[in-house]
Amino acid sequence: xxxxxxxxxxxxxxxxxxxxxxxxxxxxxxxxxxxxxxxxxxxxxxxxxxxxxxxxxxxxxxxxxxxxxxxxxxxxxxx
Numbered sequence: 001x002x003x004x005x006x007x008x009x010x011x012x013x014x015x016x017x018x019x020x021x022x023x024x025x026x027x028x029x030x031x032x033x034x035x036x037x038x039x040x041x042x043x044x045x046x047x048x049x050x051x052x053x054x055x056x057x058x059x060x061x062x063x064x065x066x067x068x069x070x071x072x073x074x075x076x077x078x079x
Contacts, residue, residue: 019053019056041076
């Protein structure tokens, strides 16, 4: 369980840069709730977050309109 955002930090190293994921209190609360309700979904989300940190240049589908500049990813089975 995370008591503060620093407990939820995770550093990933690449050949050239170090990436660190930092989360707001709101996201930490949502992830904690998901972890309690559905541990399988939580592990899929964490796995996807880690893969993005390992390769942030991977091309995910771009969003449009108000969310322009953001990308989306699929979690788990979506077929």
